[in-house]
Amino acid sequence: MHTRTEEFGAGVLVTVGFRQEKEVVLFVDCLANIQRGIEVKEKKLRYFNDYLQSLTPGQREYLFKRYRRGLKMPAREDVETALNEEINEIEDAIQFMYGFNPEPREYDATGNAKANFQEMLMVLGVK
């Protein structure tokens, strides 16, 4: 299949075609990757919606106003922390489901800065 003509040096014209063997494989890989990503995100959304249903109407309204409509409101810490924990739990569950990252890292940021730095290197596996 002829897509374009290219010039090499003086007056040498070459017709270049579409390489099916190369391009199609890459394209199909891309599609599969995207499909998988969509699946994962749909699953996350489902779990998150389930969590929202379990809240009281007041808490749900607060979250909707703050994060969907972007209104400036005083933060309610109890709702925020519970939401954060739930999100982390969902992420962990998804990771275990798909085998992305079976070993969660454990690192405590509070404490002595100097000891923390050495510990951080250990956790990352640099040292």
Place this chain on the structure above:
Amino acid sequence: MSLPELQQLKEQSSDKLPNFRPRAGGYNLRKWYKYQQNLNYLKEHEVVLAKILFSALNDLEEEERAFLASKYCVPYKVKNGISVRPTDKELAEEQGMSLSKYKAKRHRLERKMSYFIAEYELKYKDEYEQSLWFKHGNGKRGGK
């Protein structure tokens, strides 16, 4: 950290580090506090970036690391809805240096950092590419 030391680094690495960028040190240091606080929640490619930063920091001496930590490894303050670091003026007063000397020292250290970061970027290049969830094509254009 002195000027001749920097020049020595520059001469040693002039051929070896094609990816050297003079501002890479400061750019990576700005993410120090964020990575340290959220180490458990980093994504795969961010883990590799954190590895690059912390192994570069590990190559510095302890005194130099503490000097940079006072600027970069501190919680943000919020001013008018914008998060800000402590300014150079405040930190220079704390350390008992003049402002221009403090700035010069900091800039030299950041420059030194960017040599180390260029090294470790080469070392962790493959790991970084593997950690990306999505890559577009094979990185080459044209069908030749």
